[in-house]
Amino acid sequence: MSSYDHRSSPSTSTDLLTLVRRRNHDAWLRFVNLYGPLVYGWCRRAGLRPADSGDVTQEVFTKVFTAIAEFRHDRPGDTLRGWLRVICRNKLHDYYRQRANVPAASGGSAALARLAEIDAGEDDPSTVITERYALVRRAAELVRDEFEGRTWQAFWLMAVERLTAAEVAEKLGMTAGAVRQAKYMVLHRLREQLSGDFD
Numbered sequence: 157m158s159s160y161d162h163r164s165s166p167s168t169s170t171d172l173l174t175l176v177r178r179r180n181h182d183a184w185l186r187f188v189n190l191y192g193p194l195v196y197g198w199c200r201r202a203g204l205r206p207a208d209s210g211d212v213t214q215e216v217f218t219k220v221f222t223a224i225a226e227f228r229h230d231r232p233g234d235t236l237r238g239w240l241r242v243i244c245r246n247k248l249h250d251y252y253r254q255r256a257n258v259p260a261a262s263g264g265s266a267a268l269a270r271l272a273e274i275d276a277g278e279d280d281p282s283t284v285i286t287e288r289y290a291l292v293r294r295a296a297e298l299v300r301d302e303f304e305g306r307t308w309q310a311f312w313l314m315a316v317e318r319l320t321a322a323e324v325a326e327k328l329g330m331t332a333g334a335v336r337q338a339k340y341m342v343l344h345r346l347r348e349q350l351s352g353d354f355d
Contacts, residue, residue: 171348171351172186172187172190172348172349172350172351173187173224173227173229173236173351173352174351176224177224177225184221186298186349188217189294189298190291190294190295190298190349190350191236191237191240191291192213192217193290193294194237194240194287194290194291195213195216195217195240195244196209196210196213198241198244198248199212199213199244199248202248204248204251208251212244212247212248212251215247215250216240216243216244216247219243219246219247220240220243223243227239227352229351229352235352235353236351236352236353237287237288237291237352237353239352288353291350291353292346292350295346295349295350296346298349299342299345299346299349302345303338303341303342303345306328306330306338307338307341307342308338308342309324309328310324310328310330310334310335310338310339311338311339311341311342311343313327313328314335314336314338314339315339315342315343321333321335321336321339
């Protein structure tokens with residue numbers, strides 16, 4: 157078995173965003189698994205109950221499915237995460253507008269304050285770092301099984317635990333060049349999964 161199994165990719169491109177735009181079913185499921193918790197978290201921070209958060213998250217991804225071709229990543233600062241946040245914010249506005257006419261529903265100034273908190277999180281550096289870390293962690297979980305155990309260990313020891321290539325090579329019985337190659341392959345695969353956020 158090779159250290160990275162391209163057979164799991166349904167086309168020559170393994171860039172997740174490209175595959176989602178091509179309506180590839182497996183890529184779409186991976187995309188939702190990767191970004192779904194992020195969108196759900198925004199809904200919870202906006203004050204929605206778990207069931208309502210799930211409903212709004214589903215509405216967000218319905219919109220994403222129909223509008224993914226509109227996403228552009230050609231200007232500095234354009235991120236898929238930012239685009240998703242705009243869609244989510246719009247769906248949250250819809251949610252609160254619909255409930256404004258329902259008796260005993262939350263709304264008014266409290267709802268606006270929660271939405272403002274979501275908007276403020278867009279520019280908060282600690283929120284951006286936390287969200288990016290969570291995305292990278294989920295992407296790593298999604299691609300881990302595509303690599304042999306030793307390849308993954310070499311990547312992890314170098315990229316996360318910050319050991320040198322020589323230290324990892326000695327620890328795993330590999331050459332330093334093989335360790336660097338393992339790190340490169342895993343990082344490349346992670347970038348493919350997060351292409352709309354980390355290019």
